[in-house]
Amino acid sequence: MVKEKKILNSRQVDELINTLAKRILRKLTGEPSVALIGIKTHGAYLSRRLGDKLGKSLQVYHGTLDITLYRDDLNILQEELTIRESEINFDLNGKIVVLVDDVLFTGRTVRAAIDQLLDLGRPAVIYLTVLVDRGHRELPICPTFCGKKVKTERGERVEVKLREKDSVDGVYTIRQ
Amino acid sequence: MPEVTSGLRVSGKRLEETINTLSKIGMTTKGSERTAYTVKEIRAKGVLTHLMKRIGLQVSIDGVGNVFGKTRQGGGAVVMIGSHIDTVPGGGRFDGVVGVAAGIEVARIICENNIPLHQPIEICAFSAEESSRFGVGTIGSAVVAGELDARSIDGLQDKHGVKLGEVLARFGRNHDAINSAKRKPSDFHAYLELHIEQGPILENEGKKIGVVSAISASTRLSVKFLGRADHSGTTPMNLRRDALTAASELILAVEQICKAETGEVVGTVGSIKVSPNAMNVVPGTVELGIDIRSVHANSKKRVTDLVVNEARKISSRRDVQLETAIIKEDEPVILNAEIVSLLENVCKSTRVPYMRMISGAGHDAMKMARLTKCGVIFVPSKRGLSHNPREWTDMKDIETGANCLLDATLRLAA
Numbered sequence: 001m002v003k004e005k006k007i008l009n010s011r012q013v014d015e016l017i018n019t020l021a022k023r024i025l026r027k028l029t030g031e032p033s034v035a036l037i038g039i040k041t042h043g044a045y046l047s048r049r050l051g052d053k054l055g056k057s058l059q060v061y062h063g064t065l066d067i068t069l070y071r072d073d074l075n076i077l078q079e080e081l082t083i084r085e086s087e088i089n090f091d092l093n094g095k096i097v098v099l100v101d102d103v104l105f106t107g108r109t110v111r112a113a114i115d116q117l118l119d120l121g122r123p124a125v126i127y128l129t130v131l132v133d134r135g136h137r138e139l140p141i142c143p144t145f146c147g148k149k150v151k152t153e154r155g156e157r158v159e160v161k162l163r164e165k166d167s168v169d170g171v172y173t174i175r176q
Numbered sequence: 177m178p179e180v181t182s183g184l185r186v187s188g189k190r191l192e193e194t195i196n197t198l199s200k201i202g203m204t205t206k207g208s209e210r211t212a213y214t215v216k217e218i219r220a221k222g223v224l225t226h227l228m229k230r231i232g233l234q235v236s237i238d239g240v241g242n243v244f245g246k247t248r249q250g251g252g253a254v255v256m257i258g259s260h261i262d263t264v265p266g267g268g269r270f271d272g273v274v275g276v277a278a279g280i281e282v283a284r285i286i287c288e289n290n291i292p293l294h295q296p297i298e299i300c301a302f303s304a305e306e307s308s309r310f311g312v313g314t315i316g317s318a319v320v321a322g323e324l325d326a327r328s329i330d331g332l333q334d335k336h337g338v339k340l341g342e343v344l345a346r347f348g349r350n351h352d353a354i355n356s357a358k359r360k361p362s363d364f365h366a367y368l369e370l371h372i373e374q375g376p377i378l379e380n381e382g383k384k385i386g387v388v389s390a391i392s393a394s395t396r397l398s399v400k401f402l403g404r405a406d407h408s409g410t411t412p413m414n415l416r417r418d419a420l421t422a423a424s425e426l427i428l429a430v431e432q433i434c435k436a437e438t439g440e441v442v443g444t445v446g447s448i449k450v451s452p453n454a455m456n457v458v459p460g461t462v463e464l465g466i467d468i469r470s471v472h473a474n475s476k477k478r479v480t481d482l483v484v485n486e487a488r489k490i491s492s493r494r495d496v497q498l499e500t501a502i503i504k505e506d507e508p509v510i511l512n513a514e515i516v517s518l519l520e521n522v523c524k525s526t527r528v529p530y531m532r533m534i535s536g537a538g539h540d541a542m543k544m545a546r547l548t549k550c551g552v553i554f555v556p557s558k559r560g561l562s563h564n565p566r567e568w569t570d571m572k573d574i575e576t577g578a579n580c581l582l583d584a585t586l587r588l589a590a
Contacts, residue, residue: 069215069219069222070219082347082348083218083225083237083347084222085235086222086229088229088230089226089230090230093193116219119197119200119201119222120226
């Protein structure tokens, strides 16, 4: 029996994104630009939305990361080892990077993303923004900006839906 | 620094950064590990697409994973600057990477300075230049040149039995995609490649640039002596049919035959398999892997014939059976005289000490020579070391080579 519970509705998601944008802006006071880099897939949509809000106050570079080849559980015999064309069309060296993902869980995805970023260049600093932090970290990773902390069971799933992909905004916990 | 004829110069600092960015991927304490089509090599190609897009090149990846970045201006046939970023296991940080990084720097200089181009410039990192995984090298350029097709690729496999066709299928590349990677001679105006020499000649001669006039090719020969495995204690010396002593005679003969040949041939017995390979057994079977190289096809053929003849004599004298097989036989490539002279003129006008030389190692240029006029520029390798973690070329020498590449590119494309 699958139990799905909505923990954030569309309005709340929007509010969280607004709050995150404000906090990022406060942190970056005096900085001329920021590189927002979303981890595919939902982090990329989230990053775009944050960019729309931040773009009024500072220059925003947009990029996305596909971290497949940097995962620590990559099964080289089964994965499609496609060359993932970079979607970061600017120089990362010296940039202030805000890495964006929807859910922070074990921290392994973020570790992979940071490794990939460091292969691509040498940013001045990397901050981490997540919409939801559901706990259960397996690596010493902490978000710089977190929309909402949610208490979850280890076996639960947390799903963020965004209208760009799922035609609706919302955050759900799913228990099987 | 000597000035380049165009007045433009590459940035040594940026070039060094690009080399570092690419070569640090897969770097271990035992050298570079970017074997063709492994995760590290594919990551490096992902980084390469980033570097190319960053300077405004149009990026594309073909059916064998060759990565291309093309300038947006200029139409028609391209001046291609190519090399590779895969490595042998435990490789160095310059082999291949120097050529791709220099290509990116040349494209960047041209884009930054809005140099008008008659011909577009296309930078390329060819896949699987090194033969260490699939036993065959320059796979990416061979497919582009139409020398290898999807069917012949299906027959290649690595030592773990993984077929190249399967590897490419995991890339989502089917036969059609592989075959469509083949390109036409009319696509190209010229091909240039900057590479480390991987040998000691430039350093010994005190030259900064080698203008390559020909690339030697190898004949790879397998020679098997089949004697008889016997007890090492009970078999008297005169009753033995020792395959290893027979092979030893041939190893020395290869050296003598090559030295005696006037047409500059090098021969190497680089692998030896002894069976049963036990201290108390007279060797029953020995298989030698022999590599014979030259830029002169006739000399190479003559040496190969002499080696096989010598093996026959040894086999009959020592009463061991003989099996020989030619595993691979490539034709040497004479590079285009017009480009050789263009490169020499670039060196003369910039007063860079250079020499004309041949390449003992294979490069992607030898495949591209089937499609277009090709030129290869060498820069010195410290102590001639390559395919080794201690491989080294001074940055100022790489910069000199990249400036030569820039000037040659401008003469061909602008």
